[in-house]
Amino acid sequence: MRINFDHEIDNNPQPEEAGTITVTATIFGDDDEFDTPFTTRSHSIQDVFGCDEDEDSDCQIVRELKCFLLVEANIDDDDVIGDAMRKLVAYIDGVACFTSNSDYSLECALSVQMDLFPDSRSQIEEAIQVSFDEASNNTRFIPASKVVVKTLIRKVYKKKIEKENMKKKKKKKISLEECTICLEEFKNGGRVVQLACGHEFDEECIVKWLETSHVCPLCRYELPCEDQMN
Template structure:
C-alpha cells in the first residue's frame, strides 16, 4: 500500500493545543463507503520525537495508537513499519523548515492516507518526498542519530545562480517550491540540487544528502 501525507498548521490554536501534533490515518479503498479513519490523541511535538533522550527504545503514544489501528485493520507488519518510518520523516521535514508554514508553538495536524498502489498514477515528486523521509528515519533507526555537517563543509559548497531552462519544472525537494530564476542554488557533489537556505538548514541537522545519503564530514569529527 502507498502512504500519502498532508498537513495543516494552526497558529491561533487554544493554549492547551499550542505546540502539539495530531495525526489522522485513513485507509482508502475502491469505494468511499469502505474508508476507515482514526484520529490519535494530541501530543506535544517534543514527545512525538522522544527528545528527552532518556530512553533509546521510546515509542510515542501517537505511533503506538496508529500501529494498533493498522494492525486491527489487517495491514501487514512490513507496511506498518514502513509507514511509521515515513510519518516520522514527514513530520520532521514539516517542523524543520519554515517554508512549510510551521513554527514552534503552532498546532500541527497531519493526515495519513493509506491506499493500494493501483489507485495512483506515477508521481515523481511524491516519490522524492517519500525517499527523503525514508533517509531521515534511517538516520534514526540505524543509531547514527542526527549529526550536523561541519560548518567548513557547508561553507565550501558551491553556490550558483539558477537560470530557468525553457519551461522545465525544477524544484527543491526539501521545500517543494520551484527554483526561482536568479535565486541561489547549491549543487551537492552527488548531483542533487537544493535551494541554498533549505540545504544549509538541513545540514545543520543531518550530515547526509536528503535524497541519496551522501555523507558530509560531521561537526564532531572536526573538533
C-alpha cells in the first residue's frame, strides 16, 4: 500500500484545540475514485507518543483509524493496517518533534491528511510478474550491458518537501515514493537510478535486476544487452 501524507499546523487555534491532533484518511481506488474521507475526533497529541506496537496500548486515533480501515475500507490484512499505522505515527513524530527547528508547539493544533492507495502494490506486483512471464517466454533472460549499467545516472534521493507560508498556518507536504522492485520507500539520502523510460529504482535493486534482464521491470523499455555489445 502506498501512503501519502500532508499536514497543516494552526498556530492560532481555539483554546480548546491547542495541543490536539486530527487525522483525515482517504482511500483512493481505480480511476481516481475514492470513498468519503474519514476524520478522527480531536485528541491530545501527547496520546500519540504513548502508542507502540502492542495493540492494547494503541492511542485512540490509531484505534479509530484501524476500525475505519477494517470496517469501512474493507482492508482485513493486519500487516497492511499495522504498517500504515506505524508510518502515520512516525510521520506525526517527525512533524511534532519538539526542537528549535520545529514549526510545531503544544500551543498549535495539528491536522494530518493520510491518503492511501491500496491497489498500487497489487498493480505493481502484477506488472513485475508480467515482465517475468514475458521474459521467460523469450527462452531466457538477457542481461543488460555492463558498460551501460555503469553509465546509468545515479542520484541521491531527497524527500520532496514543499513549504508554503501562510498568515495563520504553515503547511508542509511530503510525498512518499517507492522502489517498485523491492516495494520499499526510497530512503532519504539513498542512491536512486532513473532509466530513460522515467521509472526510478533503488540502485542496488535495479543493478541486480539488470544482471539478468535488460528490460525495465515495469514498462519493458529495453536497454542495450550484452549480446548487442559483443
